[in-house]
Amino acid sequence: MRRVGRALGMVAYYVGWRHRRLVMDNLTQAFGKVFSLAELHRLARLVYGNMGITLMEFLRLPGWSSERINQIVSIDGEEHLREALRQGRGVILLTAHYGNWELIGAKLVASGYPLHVIVRDQADDAITDLLTRIRAGKGLRLIRREQAPREVLRALRRNEPVAILADQNGGPQGQFVEFFGKLASTPAGPAAFALQTGAPVIPGFGIRHDDGTHTVRFYPPIPLVRTGDRHHDLHENTQNYTREIEARIRERPDHWHWMNKRWRTYPSPPARPRDTAPAASLCSNPPASSSSN
Numbered sequence: 001m002r003r004v005g006r007a008l009g010m011v012a013y014y015v016g017w018r019h020r021r022l023v024m025d026n027l028t029q030a031f032g033k034v035f036s037l038a039e040l041h042r043l044a045r046l047v048y049g050n051m052g053i054t055l056m057e058f059l060r061l062p063g064w065s066s067e068r069i070n071q072i073v074s075i076d077g078e079e080h081l082r083e084a085l086r087q088g089r090g091v092i093l094l095t096a097h098y099g100n101w102e103l104i105g106a107k108l109v110a111s112g113y114p115l116h117v118i119v120r121d122q123a124d125d126a127i128t129d130l131l132t133r134i135r136a137g138k139g140l141r142l143i144r145r146e147q148a149p150r151e152v153l154r155a156l157r158r159n160e161p162v163a164i165l166a167d168q169n170g171g172p173q174g175q176f177v178e179f180f181g182k183l184a185s186t187p188a189g190p191a192a193f194a195l196q197t198g199a200p201v202i203p204g205f206g207i208r209h210d211d212g213t214h215t216v217r218f219y220p221p222i223p224l225v226r227t228g229d230r231h232h233d234l235h236e237n238t239q240n241y242t243r244e245i246e247a248r249i250r251e252r253p254d255h256w257h258w259m260n261k262r263w264r265t266y267p268s269p270p271a272r273p274r275d276t277a278p279a280a281s282l283c284s285n286p287p288a289s290s291s292s293n
Helices: 002-015 017-031 037-063 066-072 078-086 101-110 125-137 145-157 189-197 230-251
Strands: 073-076 091-095 116-119 141-144 161-165 175-179 182-186 201-208 214-218
Touching (some): 017 037, 037 101, 066 101, 073 101, 078 214, 091 189, 091 230, 101 125, 101 161, 101 201, 101 214, 116 125, 116 145, 125 141, 141 145, 161 189, 175 230, 182 230, 201 230
Parallel strands (some): 073 214, 091 161, 091 201, 116 141, 116 161
Antiparallel strands (some): 201 214
16 A cells, blocks of 8 residues: 555656646755755655555545554654643644644544544535545544634533644735744634633644554643733744644654645735825825735
8 A cells, every 4th residue: 555655656746747846846945955956856755655655545544443543553642632631621733734644533533532623625526525524434523614713612612622734824814924934824723712712732743654654643732822912922822833833844844745835825015104105106096006925
């Protein structure tokens, strides 16, 4: 299965030049100052190999029993999760598209945790249905993104863990925080839920080993910044969470899904004070401007 998955990844690497260019652009943004071009290409091939193996594992997941999952996936740092749950406010599991992230959920369910996961629909309905069947079939409690504000709070009030993947572009409404030295729009959901409920935020990531086994590794909770200034607190906590995700990516850069446009959205320029605006902008019909994300 791993050989087939790795082979599929290599086919995608050599055939899908547009995605390969995006991956190389992202890797260059993150590691261009420390890795040579040849090293970046080698890293890109490892990324594609990981994605191919992850796909094969995910497609095989429906046939894996809880016993089989427990055989191939272990947990490191489970005490952090248990201690957080003992506080009675639920737990926000901060994770990313890293390693085989689907196995994190399957492992926690197999270990007896009532795990909720925020998901979003795909562009293709058939793919959405497939993902939903496989995830729900392993016992994951799926929360649609549009239902998240209500359903996440309900789960946390029941003292249940909620996993949030907070490593992709957050759009114009996201918090602009530093990610590999460049501002990136980032979803503020984990920070917003933590500030509202006081639920601990526990980082958790899946590590792939060469023998085909995996380790779900939990880390100590990230301290919550709470000053009373909501805008400041959302930004600072989102920056701290993003810094944690970046640290894990730096440890195993081949594990992250570099095929997304992470820096796609740009911060809006600050508004120019009216009394210092150039004369042209004071015209009754100023020329139209365009912007692009």
